Amino acid sequence: MTKISTKGFLFNVERCIGCHACEVACKNENKTAPGVQWRRVTEGENGTYHSISCNHCSSPECFRVCPENAYIKRRDGIVLIDSNRCAGCNTCVQACPYHAPQFDLHQNRTTKCNYCIDRQREGLPPACVVACPSGALVNIDLKHLPLESTVPTVPGFPDIRITKPSIRFFPQKGKKRYWLKEEKSESTKNTDL
Amino acid sequence: MFTQESLDLQNQLLNTLLLGGGFKELIKKASTVLGHDIFFTNPTQRIMVSSNTDNAFVEGTVITVTPLSPPVPGRVQIHVEDESIEALVLELSNSNKRLGFLFLANPGEDKENRLKILFHQVRSLFVLELQKQVEIEANNRQYGDAFLYDLLYGNMEEDGDIIARGKIWGWDLSLPHVVCVFELMDYESYSQDHYLIKHLLETAELVLTPLNKHYMLMDKHEEVILILPIKERRRRDKKAYLEMLINQILDKADDFLASREVRVGIGHKYDKPSELFRSYQEAKVAVKLGGLIKNKGSSIHFGELGVERILYSHDKQELQEFYLEVLSELESHDKQKNELMETLEKYLINNFDLKSTANALFLHPNSLRYRLKRIEEILDFDLEDFDVRVSLVIAFKIKHILDYKE
Numbered sequence: 001m002t003k004i005s006t007k008g009f010l011f012n013v014e015r016c017i018g019c020h021a022c023e024v025a026c027k028n029e030n031k032t033a034p035g036v037q038w039r040r041v042t043e044g045e046n047g048t049y050h051s052i053s054c055n056h057c058s059s060p061e062c063f064r065v066c067p068e069n070a071y072i073k074r075r076d077g078i079v080l081i082d083s084n085r086c087a088g089c090n091t092c093v094q095a096c097p098y099h100a101p102q103f104d105l106h107q108n109r110t111t112k113c114n115y116c117i118d119r120q121r122e123g124l125p126p127a128c129v130v131a132c133p134s135g136a137l138v139n140i141d142l143k144h145l146p147l148e149s150t151v152p153t154v155p156g157f158p159d160i161r162i163t164k165p166s167i168r169f170f171p172q173k174g175k176k177r178y179w180l181k182e183e184k185s186e187s188t189k190n191t192d193l
Numbered sequence: 194m195f196t197q198e199s200l201d202l203q204n205q206l207l208n209t210l211l212l213g214g215g216f217k218e219l220i221k222k223a224s225t226v227l228g229h230d231i232f233f234t235n236p237t238q239r240i241m242v243s244s245n246t247d248n249a250f251v252e253g254t255v256i257t258v259t260p261l262s263p264p265v266p267g268r269v270q271i272h273v274e275d276e277s278i279e280a281l282v283l284e285l286s287n288s289n290k291r292l293g294f295l296f297l298a299n300p301g302e303d304k305e306n307r308l309k310i311l312f313h314q315v316r317s318l319f320v321l322e323l324q325k326q327v328e329i330e331a332n333n334r335q336y337g338d339a340f341l342y343d344l345l346y347g348n349m350e351e352d353g354d355i356i357a358r359g360k361i362w363g364w365d366l367s368l369p370h371v372v373c374v375f376e377l378m379d380y381e382s383y384s385q386d387h388y389l390i391k392h393l394l395e396t397a398e399l400v401l402t403p404l405n406k407h408y409m410l411m412d413k414h415e416e417v418i419l420i421l422p423i424k425e426r427r428r429r430d431k432k433a434y435l436e437m438l439i440n441q442i443l444d445k446a447d448d449f450l451a452s453r454e455v456r457v458g459i460g461h462k463y464d465k466p467s468e469l470f471r472s473y474q475e476a477k478v479a480v481k482l483g484g485l486i487k488n489k490g491s492s493i494h495f496g497e498l499g500v501e502r503i504l505y506s507h508d509k510q511e512l513q514e515f516y517l518e519v520l521s522e523l524e525s526h527d528k529q530k531n532e533l534m535e536t537l538e539k540y541l542i543n544n545f546d547l548k549s550t551a552n553a554l555f556l557h558p559n560s561l562r563y564r565l566k567r568i569e570e571i572l573d574f575d576l577e578d579f580d581v582r583v584s585l586v587i588a589f590k591i592k593h594i595l596d597y598k599e
Contacts, residue, residue, distance in 0.1 A: 003335065004342055006414075058414055063346070064474045065506060073346040075339055094508055148383045162481060164414070 006077040006142040008166025015136035018049035025131030036102045038113040044156035054100035054113035055165030062092035078115045086110050097158040206318045216242040223315045230298040236291050249273040283316045292323045337362050341411045347470035355466040364407050368422040371462045372472035376480045378454040380415030393417050396446045439492045456483045457492035485593050512591045519588035526571050536564045
């Protein structure tokens with residue numbers, strides 16, 4: 001029996017360098033159609049980057065609005081879409097604040113991140129997590145991770161109140177900057193005196 | 194000192210357990226040997242089993258514990274309504290979890306600490322039995338919760354299967370059910386809030402158990418979800434019954450929730466268990482929209498959400514366009530003072546009644562008339578026209594929904 005859990009992501013804003021490796025890995029793993037990007041890297045505030053995909057929300061709007069009941073929320077928290085049931089109405093695409101469901105023009109159906117369930121079955125983490133060179137993106141179980149230093153949202157991330165996404169963040173700290181001080185010339189030193 | 198007596202007591206209690214006696218037998222035996230009433234509570238101080246059934250300290254009662262004055266170690270004063278007694282108290286806990294408290298009523302003087310020593314012997318056996326019970330319950334709950342999770346997310350489609358599986362836990366899912374969601378506002382998962390949710394769950398159990406209904410309860414992050422069988426056919430009866438239960442739960446929860454807000458959403462009644470997930474989604478929408486609808490109390494029925502329900506699910510872009518078409522001119526005209534927008538909204542809230550709007554705005558009716566005339570000029574609308582009034586009401590509702598969504 002699959003235990004009830006809350007699979008999600010932990011994202012460290014400070015560590016993301018905007019290399020788009022997660023995007024490429026996702027595309028490569030899931031062979032999504034041209035124009036369909038399940039994971040996207042966007043620019044946030046103060047030179048930060050956000051890597052956003054489906055957040056497998058606690059109250060998924062896509063699940064709620066779908067007239068065909070094509071969405072499933074599994075016991076481990078993963079939200080999946082049964083593309084065979086999808087009628088291509090785009091209601092979920094508009095409802096999701098993170099633009100996670102993506103309309104596939106070729107198949108005339110909506111698809112979305114499936115948390116790499118095939119890899120999960122083999123005990124492997126999602127492709128985007130493995131590809132991240134700086135360790136900014138980590139897969140976690142929110143139910144059992146006592147991370148008190150994390151926050152539910154960061155500036156630039158869409159509103160979390162409606163869907164309660166399964167993602168936590170390490171917030172951005174103030175940037176450390178170092179400057180070389182110019183040595184004062186002899187004449188200035190004299191004037192100072 | 195009291196070594197033999199202590200060993201005898203332990204043997205007698207062990208024998209009781211070996212003969213298959215549960216808590217009731219154990220507590221009865223301990224009470225007979227020690228000559229005092231004994232009862233134990235869960236961590237939230239609800240009496241679980243008591244040796245006495247005559248006084249106020251019976252099963253299911255929630256007690257209040259205060260220290261003695263002056264304080265005495267191991268002794269407390271316990272209160273239920275008007276009744277109050279002194280008691281010896283011991284914490285029932287293993288190395289990492291508090292399981293409850295054990296009380297011995299009216300210990301008297303207790304020379305040479307005889308009662309205290311014997312009471313400690315009783316405690317260890319209670320901890321053992323309680324630990325076993327907790328493990329069984331946790332196991333049961335894990336399977337039950339997994340079933341409820343699938344039920345609430347529509348992961349099971351065959352009604353027959355659902356009804357058969359529900360019977361394992363004694364739930365009759367062939368009856369019509371309704372889902373109520375209690376949501377703790379501003380929940381933070383890495384704070385102490387999950388204790389509040391557990392407490393709320395126990396409070397709901399406390400209220401519902403005496404009714405002997407085959408209700409289903411589970412907690413999920415910031416929510417306590419109640420699935421209740423409902424026989425009332427008339428809408429009014431159903432509403433009154435649910436309100437009564439919810440108010441009782443919230444009243445009891447008020448003590449520990451302090452200033453925290455709990456909002457309750459109630460979905461529609463569904464006859465088929467495979468459709469119950471709709472009721473859950475409706476209840477969640479009712480909770481979300483509850484923040485927008487004022488003066489409706491803390492519990493919101495999905496069926497009473499009105500036009501907000503349609504607007505909430507409607508395309509955001511289209512809503513924005515409608516709002517701008519109706520009110521943008523007034524809004525841009527009113528940028529500095531926000532006087533006319535407020536006046537118009539108050540006029541709508543007060544059912545287009547001049548007198549009550551003027552009172553609400555602390556204005557003279559003539560000043561209000563002047564403002565309304567200006568609004569009519571700016572918007573080029575006749576405020577007496579019914580269609581115009583409907584459009585304005587909807588436009589303001591859209592404004593609140595868009596503000597909330599953003």
